[in-house]
Amino acid sequence: MMLRASGLSLPGRLHTASLELRAGEFVCLIGPNGSGKTSLLHALAGIGAPTGTVALDGVDPRTLPPSVRPAFLTYLPASRDVPWPLLARDVIALGGGAAAFPTLELQPFLDRPINRLSTGERSRVLIARALAPRPKLLLLDEPTANLDPLWQIRLMALVREELKTGERAALVAIHDLDSAELYADRVIVMNEGRIVAEGMDQIPAVFGVERRAGRWEAIRPPADPRSSP
Amino acid sequence: MTRPVAALLLLALAAFFAASVLTPLAPLLGVDRELGMTVVTELRLPRALLALVYGAMLGASGAAIQALFANPLASPDLTGTTSGAALGAVVTAYLFGFSAPIALSIGSVAGALGALALLLALAGPRAETATLLLSGLAISALAGALTTLALALAPSPFAFYDAYDWLMGSLIDRSLEQAAFAALPAALTIALLMRLGPALDRLALGEEVAQSLGHDVARLRLEVVCLTALGVGACVAICGAIGFIGLIAPIFARRVTRGHPGRAIFPAALIGALLLTAADLCVRLAPLGRTLPIGVVTALIGAPFFLWLVAHMRLRLRP
Numbered sequence: 001m002m003l004r005a006s007g008l009s010l011p012g013r014l015h016t017a018s019l020e021l022r023a024g025e026f027v028c029l030i031g032p033n034g035s036g037k038t039s040l041l042h043a044l045a046g047i048g049a050p051t052g053t054v055a056l057d058g059v060d061p062r063t064l065p066p067s068v069r070p071a072f073l074t075y076l077p078a079s080r081d082v083p084w085p086l087l088a089r090d091v092i093a094l095g096g097g098a099a100a101f102p103t104l105e106l107q108p109f110l111d112r113p114i115n116r117l118s119t120g121e122r123s124r125v126l127i128a129r130a131l132a133p134r135p136k137l138l139l140l141d142e143p144t145a146n147l148d149p150l151w152q153i154r155l156m157a158l159v160r161e162e163l164k165t166g167e168r169a170a171l172v173a174i175h176d177l178d179s180a181e182l183y184a185d186r187v188i189v190m191n192e193g194r195i196v197a198e199g200m201d202q203i204p205a206v207f208g209v210e211r212r213a214g215r216w217e218a219i220r221p222p223a224d225p226r227s228s229p
Numbered sequence: 230m231t232r233p234v235a236a237l238l239l240l241a242l243a244a245f246f247a248a249s250v251l252t253p254l255a256p257l258l259g260v261d262r263e264l265g266m267t268v269v270t271e272l273r274l275p276r277a278l279l280a281l282v283y284g285a286m287l288g289a290s291g292a293a294i295q296a297l298f299a300n301p302l303a304s305p306d307l308t309g310t311t312s313g314a315a316l317g318a319v320v321t322a323y324l325f326g327f328s329a330p331i332a333l334s335i336g337s338v339a340g341a342l343g344a345l346a347l348l349l350a351l352a353g354p355r356a357e358t359a360t361l362l363l364s365g366l367a368i369s370a371l372a373g374a375l376t377t378l379a380l381a382l383a384p385s386p387f388a389f390y391d392a393y394d395w396l397m398g399s400l401i402d403r404s405l406e407q408a409a410f411a412a413l414p415a416a417l418t419i420a421l422l423m424r425l426g427p428a429l430d431r432l433a434l435g436e437e438v439a440q441s442l443g444h445d446v447a448r449l450r451l452e453v454v455c456l457t458a459l460g461v462g463a464c465v466a467i468c469g470a471i472g473f474i475g476l477i478a479p480i481f482a483r484r485v486t487r488g489h490p491g492r493a494i495f496p497a498a499l500i501g502a503l504l505l506t507a508a509d510l511c512v513r514l515a516p517l518g519r520t521l522p523i524g525v526v527t528a529l530i531g532a533p534f535f536l537w538l539v540a541h542m543r544l545r546l547r548p
Contacts, residue, residue, distance in 0.1 A: 075441035
């Protein structure tokens with residue numbers, strides 16, 4: 001067992017969540033808007049004032065100083081805003097990694113200010129910031145948002161590739177149910193600030209969607225706004 | 230910042246400092262050597278020292294505040310910190326009647342702290358530019374009005390006249406002892422702010438990322454606010470409010486740190502010291518027949534620069 005977290009809480013957002021990740025495991029976190037996916041990632045990364053215990057190979061990474069923390073865990077927030085015009089290479093370096101992280105094809109952007117890049121390019125730089133320190137635990141919030149279809153596939157494959165050594169694990173919050181099912185070793189379902197299920201079985205109950213002929217559709221079609229009085 | 234740039238800045242600073250102590254040279258060498266030495270030690274040295282220290286303090290605290298608020302338009306004067314400090318000093322001196330430098334410093338630091346606390350409460354920790362500037366404006370206006378009120382209610386009928394020069398910002402006729410009262414807290418604060426540089430650089434990646442990298446952002450915020458209030462307050466107590474250096478210096482400083490806001494604290498201190506020393510030299514050597522308050526000069530140069538900056542940001546940020 002590599003990551004063992006129990007009783008994680010953030011007031012009003014997350015209620016005593018417990019989970020375990022094995023080394024090498026790629027786990028996706030799914031749940032409706034406001035179900036607590038980001039809060040769970042926050043609690044693991046020590047953002048806010050979470051209560052509960054976290055042990056990553058026996059240490060609580062949230063107690064580690066900034067000099068060694070990126071070797072244990074990194075966190076990619078859902079927001080892709082960087083308020084300062086830092087160069088892409090400096091953003092990655094500030095995150096504690098080697099600037100020339102090869103697999104995201106960042107060479108053309110490395111010497112450009114991050115706020116001059118397109119949203120997708122900026123996302124790739126920020127993903128590289130999280131991947132480059134090669135942490136034991138990767139916490140990614142919506143990593144495929146803003147990426148084009150090819151880069152979405154390449155990114156998920158890349159994260160899988162990163163975990164191949166069997167010493168690291170990833171917890172990825174994601175809205176795309178198909179990607180979660182396709183790439184993850186395990187899927188954790190959240191609802192109303194709690195971990196409610198594992199696997200894809202509870203999706204209709206939690207999300208109100210079901211798969212029909214290979215497509216996700218609403219179980220009850222949304223009310224036609226024109227017909228309401 | 231690269232070594233050559235730092236060396237260049239330090240060299241320029243030394244040159245300006247020497248110029249402000251030594252020029253004009255003729256009166257010093259001419260009539261009376263002893264008188265000349267007195268002019269240097271009693272008049273020019275404290276003044277040059279204050280320009281150096283206050284400029285550096287404004288530059289460093291401007292850089293730190295901008296890094297903290299993630300906003301290049303934050304500065305001690307635009308956030309109301311200097312106005313708060315001035316209010317604190319005026320209340321201490323004219324309402325409570327304590328005029329010792331240490332009392333003024335304490336009053337002024339308390340005022341600066343109050344203003345920054347109010348700003349954080351009003352605008353929030355990572356405010357939009359408009360919110361930040363409007364809150365700062367409101368705090369400045371409030372502190373300005375209260376300062377006028379305190380002077381109007383002061384027992385001394387000369388309070389307004391007394392305080393006028395000081396309120397406009399002035400480095401003139403301060404003793405070496407007074408200079409030390411500004412210099413020691415300022416030097417300490419700048420050194421401590423520089424230690425926060427790496428954390429402020431990581432804060433540039435966003436508050437969540439900084440926290441995930443192990444920085445206690447709430448504590449960092451408290452440290453920057455307290456240090457800025459201490460350093461700026463101590464300088465305002467001696468020299469009054471001088472504007473715009475704290476806005477301009479960090480903007481230039483970030484050009485030599487490739488945009489890193491935390492790393493910019495030291496170069497901003499150098500550039501701030503350079504700007505204020507140069508401004509003071511202008512004031513002293515300008516052939517006007519009388520001395521302008523230095524705050525007027527920095528505002529005359531700084532305000533158009535600020536307007537240009539606002540226009541520039543508006544154009545660049547337009548969707």
